[in-house]
Amino acid sequence: DIQMTQSPSSLSASVGDRVTITCRASQGISNYLAWFRQKPGRAPRSLIYSASTLQSGVPSKFSGSGSGTDFTLTISSLQPEDFATYYCQQYYAYPRTFGQGTKVEIK
Amino acid sequence: QVQLVQSGAEVKKPGASVKVSCKASGYTFTSHYIHWVRQAPGQGLQWLGRIDPSGGGGGTAYAQKFQGRVTMTSDTSTSTVYMELSSLRSEDTAVYFCARDNDHDYWGQGSLVTVSS
Numbered sequence: 424d425i426q427m428t429q430s431p432s433s434l435s436a437s438v439g440d441r442v443t444i445t446c447r448a449s450q451g452i453s454n455y456l457a458w459f460r461q462k463p464g465r466a467p468r469s470l471i472y473s474a475s476t477l478q479s480g481v482p483s484k485f486s487g488s489g490s491g492t493d494f495t496l497t498i499s500s501l502q503p504e505d506f507a508t509y510y511c512q513q514y515y516a517y518p519r520t521f522g523q524g525t526k527v528e529i530k
Numbered sequence: 531q532v533q534l535v536q537s538g539a540e541v542k543k544p545g546a547s548v549k550v551s552c553k554a555s556g557y558t559f560t561s562h563y564i565h566w567v568r569q570a571p572g573q574g575l576q577w578l579g580r581i582d583p584s585g586g587g588g589g590t591a592y593a594q595k596f597q598g599r600v601t602m603t604s605d606t607s608t609s610t611v612y613m614e615l616s617s618l619r620s621e622d623t624a625v626y627f628c629a630r631d632n633d634h635d636y637w638g639q640g641s642l643v644t645v646s647s
Contacts, residue, residue: 457633466640467575472633510575514632518593519565519577
């Protein structure tokens with residue numbers, strides 16, 4: 424199975440901060456990577472697919488980059504609704520695998 | 531608009547089976563795979579498998595961890611996909627989500643399955 428490792432596992436930030444989360448795959452996955460945001464008690468929401476393409480309706484403050492094994496998610500200006508847990512997922516191979524999550528908390 | 535609406539919460543005893551449904555609307559049901567993902571309390575996301583709802587060549591693909599215990603089926607007449615998990619144990623207590631396509635662009639609201647004696 425392809426292992427996905429996110430860093431950091433958690434971070435504290437303030438409203439307006441720029442935040443970057445990284446995701447590393449244990450083998451090359453081309454650009455078959457998605458990012459999700461999940462708020463407590465809610466289903467995940469898709470933010471980005473194909474490593475860098477925003478889902479319809481997702482604000483441009485979110486951006487993704489990378490290919491191969493190393494990927495990043497950047498939030499340009501944190502807003503209150505962005506304090507949540509973020510997950511990456513590879514869909515290059517079965518079984519699909521997720522990173523362990525990055526919890527973004529209010530400083 | 532695209533919607534995936536799941537069945538309600540279930541409480542099951544160890545060794546029993548549970549069948550969770552995911553009813554799709556707002557798009558062509560047979561044109562998009564449905565995936566199942568679960569989340570144990572306080573834990574991350576875990577992929578269980580996916581189904582081609584058309585009944586065509588895509589078939590099903592299951593995570594090896596759940597092979598033999600999970601069965602995914604579809605009913606095109608009602609645009610509903612089902613996920614059945616058997617031989618339940620306490621570790622299967624989780625919220626089960628359905629999600630559309632490889633990029634999981636739409637998600638169901640989740641169905642809590644509690645396994646307890």
